[in-house]
Amino acid sequence: MSENKKIRVATCSLAGCFGCHMSLLDIDEKLLTLLELIEFDRTPLTDIKHCSPCDVGLIEGGVCNAENVHVLKEFRKNCKVLVAVGSCAITGGIPAMRNNIGLWECFQEVYQFEGGLEGGQVPNDPELPLPFDKVHPIYEVVNVDYFLPGCPPPADAIWKFLTDLLAGREPKLEYEMLHYD
Amino acid sequence: MSNTITIDGQTIPFQEGQTIMDAALAAGVYIPHLCHNPEFTPHGSCKLCTVTVNGRNVASCTMPAVEGQQIANNTDELNAKRRALTQMLFVEGNHFCPFCEKSGNCNLQAVAYHLDMMSPHYNHFYPAREVDASHPDILLDRNRCILCELCVRASRDVDGKEVFGLSGRGIDCKLVVNSSSGDLVDTDLAATDKAASVCPTGAIIVKRHGFSVPIGQRIFDHKDISQVQLEAAQKERGHE
Incomplete structure (x- = not known):
């Protein structure tokens, strides 16, 4: 496949722990196959700071502050397909444990x-993002096309999901690949 | 009378006094359910077991089986409704599977897997709910309670103690403890009681057993809840 036909993918971690990114790297040697099919736009792996028009955006983590919202909206604006990856992006996850404790x-x-x-x-530096009183899943802020649950989603589930998506199939996880923990 | 009903085109027998759920479980037909447990009097509150009988939606755990009923169960339409009900249960409480020790053994989670629930869909309530850790052997975490009343029924009907009850209505409904302080420690609830082990979620758990079975080897880690519950029903019939 020629370089300019590669699927362009952006990723980021909002209020997450980068565990989902680690799980993506955990597909091991299949990363080489993946890199024949995709190229990365904004992601912690390239250190590109802003998202340009992409085919797929993978979002890890929930929304816990104003900066998260800006990043999330930038992704939604630029990505044809937006995917919520992992428990935090889907339910708020571990950071949402603070939701019933006052911010102060x-x-x-x-x-x-x-x-x-x-x-x-x-x-209290003005450059620090404004924290929210509650952490929210990303679908409460922008429209999300697909959900990939797990804490983190297993590497095999990420591989299955991405290969389905790249092949133009409706992504479908088998029973043992779908879990919320 | 031949005493048969038809579920999704399959003719199954029933005995006088059985509900649709009873007959279905006995015949190896799975109808998703949460508040129902074959060991207890049906409660009919979660509505997950809703089926369409002769064109009307009814809770199959409380509806008596009647000769000739034409029942729709495993349809896309009903499963979509069941998924929506399950999603509402998720957002109404605080159900965080990654840090719940019931994960993998939880009926709510397993039903969600069965129904292909990929997200809770609705906006989360994140309600403030009380945790009662006062009892030396049992933890009550209301964040995970789905108000199925199984602990209420177990404590009243099996243990003979009436430790639990539901109080309040609508969104204010909550699980309460029958002691002067309202704390579990001031009841005679014991870890060996049926009420301590009957909870389908992680709301009532016996302490110090949380990870005796590791994640990956738990009830629903490799088996769909339909298979687990049908096998349990079959085993139960073997004992009769």
Whole structure:
């Protein structure tokens, strides 16, 4: 396949742990096959900072601050197909554990009360993104075309999903590949 | 009378007094369900087992089987409705499978897998719900409660203790504990009680057993809930 016909893919991690990205890398030698079919746009793997028009966008993580929303909207604007990858993008996941704890209480716990801290100041630089009082799944902010559950989705599930999508098939996970944990 | 009903074109026998659910389970026909457990009096609240009988939607766990019923069960339309109900259960509570120790053994999760639920679809409520860790052997996490009343029925009908109840209506409905303090520690609930093990989700769990069976070897990790529950029904009939 010639270079200019490759499927262009962007990825990012919002309020996530990069575990889903690690699981993508965990497809091991199949990465070489994948790279014959796709090329990367914005992703932590290329360190490209902004998304240009793409075929597929893979989003890991939920939405926990204003910057997440900007990134997510940039992806939605540029990606023909947007995929929510992993539990955090689909339900808010682990970061959403803070949803019933006040934001200030969270900050105090992390920056003031936690043992071993000196000075105990809550960061307040204007360049820091504005945190939200609750973490939300990405589909509550933009339209999402496909969901790939798991914490993280197994490498085999990511491979199955991507190869289905790249072949023009409706992605379908077998029973053992679909899990929420 | 021949005592037969027809589910999705398949003729199955029933005995007088059986519900559609009873007859279906006995005949090896799976109807998705959550609040129903064959060991207990039907509750009919989760509506997941809704089937269409002669053109009307009814809960199959409470509807008596009657000669000649034409029943639609495993249809795209009904499964889409069941999926929507399951999604509502997910967003109404706080169901986070990655950090729930019931994951893999959870009926709510397994039913969602069975129905190909890829996301909870609706906006999450993220309700503030109380956790009761007061009991030395049993944890009550209301975040994961789906109000199926199985613990209420088990405690009342099997254990004879009436430890649990539902209180409030609509969105304010919640599981309450029958003690003066409202805490589990002040009840006579024991880890060996039926009520401590009957919960279909991770709302009531016996402490210190969470990971005795590792993720990957749990009930629904490799087997669909339809297969698990039909096998259980078959085993039960073998004992009779």
